[in-house]
Amino acid sequence: MARLLLWLLGISGLALLVTAPQWTAGHPYVLHMLVLMCIYAIPAVGLNLMLGYSGLVSLGHMGFAGLGAYTAAVLMVDARWSFWSALGAATLAGALAGVLIGLICFRFRGHFFMIVTLAFGLLLHAVMNNWDEVTRGAAGFAGIPRPRPIAWGEGMISFGQLPNFYYLALALALLVFAVQYLVVRSNLGRILAAIRQDERLARSRGVNVLMYKTVVFALGTAMAGVGGVLQVSFLRVAAPASFNMLESINTVLIVIIGGAGSLLGPALGALLFVGLPEWLRLANEWRLVIFGGLLVLITLFAPTGLAGLLSRAWQRLARREGQP
């Protein structure tokens, strides 16, 4: 019974997302927010796999998103690649950088690991900010195209139109969530959870810890790359400031507030992160203050984040329902 209800909830949530262009008709602003939500949620899913499921707290995550974004920007603008091939290349670039940088970072543990990832995030940002010939430097990389229109039956789907771009963003987000689901609910997910809980035990059970950490790191940074490409194609400009340390910290906040180590956590976190300040009509500069406060409240009262709160409320409800 409870399971059926959960399915119904999931399907109606999905239906709500799919029909968003219809129910937001006349308020393109809301749809704009939903696209931004997808853009934040995609790298957050990657970080959730690392931080939430495997215990690898990376403070340089958005640096990899930037790497993917700029890779795609250069390929699309300078090399005239299509959006789709550039997206593929950027995903690969994110994964490859994840392998190389991960292998260096995994020489450190705990806090030291975090500091090294922070350093690599700063390094990637410095490259974007200063390599003027390729990245156009601090002024940003303008003129990034949306994907070219694709033929659909008689007509064409143009991604210049917000609803169509929203469907692209939603599809990519759903894809990333599907990958997260498949990984978490598998033997691979069990191995990652074991590494988070007790690395020495995992090793003594035959787990090549370094290899698995590298794999999940690369998976996470590949997802960051996807998010970066989506972002710059949406905004039509790549700015180094979108991929700085503050943005990396924001992604950590999204994952923790949403619920690290839960499937829906990144979506809830991104929803709150994008939606709350807008809803409260607060200027952007208050965003961090609010989220700092929220973070304190969450770590004190709900260490499993919003997703944890929801699932506890759900369990209480299901239990009450089960009683005669």
Place this chain on the structure above:
Amino acid sequence: MSALLVQDLHKSYGGIVALDGAQFAIEGPGIYGLIGPNGAGKTTLFDAIAGTVVPDSGRVVLGGRDVTGWSSHRMAAAGISRTFQECRVLLEETCLDNVLFAAQPKTLGASLAQVLTRASGHRRRCHDEAMRLLSLVRLQDYAHSPAAQLSFGQRRLLEIVSTFISSPQVFLLDEPASGVNPSLLEVLADFIRIMYAERPRVFLLVEHNMEFVMSLAQDIIVMHQGRVLERGSPAQVQASDKVVEAYLG
């Protein structure tokens, strides 16, 4: 060919010599005890066999294969399964999942393939055996409870049970009896006897509880100051003047 051969192992930490030419051979299946006073080098020897310590010199040979200096995940893949003195289980997972995790394949290829195929046949096949092992140590009622809810002694049993499901060739049990209360100790001893009777393999126990190890093992290796001091049946070892002297200092 010996099942497990330890040859002239040396290991020092700075000026402290932990292993000073330790060597012994285990020819075939059996329950072996490794004892010795504190600081005799038992744990270092154990870690060298399990792959968590790389010896300065000497060899560890497993079933004819030189595995000296292999990392612990390779040792595990080669057929060595161990428990930890400090007792390690996955606290967030249920008891059943702890055992099933030990049973699941750990190679990257197998894990990635399972992500895509979502095949659960292996897990289902292991389920009954996992439940049987859990009930042998009276943990069947906790099968679906997180390991964090267990007492220390129960966690110890869970850890030991988990090592048995992957059917390795050599079991290294590091102080299995420590922290286990007397009634569970009986359960543990019976469990080890049953496991040995079902499939005789090499069981090597480091133990401080003399009564426990003497009642289980038929062959005792005594270590002192980084080397093997004496070896023999429990009666022989207990009668040895050298052993008595080493313990009383």
